Amino acid sequence: MTEPEGPRIPPKPPLPPRELQRERARQARRQELEEKRRLKAEERSRLEREEAEGLAYHGHHVVDREELDAVFEEPTAEQVKVRRRWTHGIILSLLGGIVVIALTLAFLVWTGVLRFPQAAPASPTTSAAADPNCPADNFDYPANIGITVNIYNTTTRAGLAGGLATELKARGYQVNTVGDKTISTTSAGVVVSGLMGESAAFNLQRNIPGLEFRRDDRADASVDVYLAAGYQAPIPADKVDSTPGKISCAKPSATSGN
DSSP, X not given: OOOOOOOOOOOOOOOXXXXXXXXHXXXXXXXXXXXXXXXXXXXXXXXXXXXXXXXXXXXXXXXXXXXXXXXXXXOOHHHHHHHHHHHHHHHHHHHHHHHHHHHHHHHHHHHTSSOOOOOOOOOOOOSGGGOTTSOOSOBOOOXXXXXXXXXXXXXXXXXXXXXXXHHHHHTTOEXXXXXXXXXXXXXXXXXXXXXXXXXHHHHHHHHSTTEXXXXXXXXXXXXXXXXXXXXXXXXXXXXXOOSOBOOOOSOOOOXXXX
């Protein structure tokens, strides 16, 4: 006699492809986590074992002498000899190169092929100190009053000397002779005096731009002014530089206040 069969459980329907893929991914993650846990447990066991044996400290591996010797292997005697030979060879090569260069330079200097730069000889100066006839002293600016001046026009421009004479008289100068004369110069004019009139010549150079100083053998302090083609006009009285300075014997550059 057979027992009656119970209700039959139908088989589980297959999962859809997408769900099946997700299930497989979940299984792979579970396996990966299990593997990590296993490795972590093995590592913990290994560290505990090494700490018990004195090979680890607070979870860190202690490097012993054998491991250090394996990493930092001492050079052999032959390797030391090779390194010394290389070092000596490099030093000797450098010294030999320096000696060769020094001998070559010495030979080039001895034969005159190589010349070292020398200081250039001092060029002739055009300053007042280089001209024996030009005063080298500094002069104080003297007062206009008391300076006696003769004015000469060397150009064909009529009234040049007379116009300057009028202006100088207004500034307090003593004007004697006013006339025409000739003189050779490339400057705006020439101021001539003897030894006694050098400070007066300095005064007139400050008032009349472009005057070139020349010395003669007169004994008094009078001054002659020759106006050449480059003469324009005297510097305005309130613009005259009255500070101490030197007499200009060469053709002076343009002066401010023209």
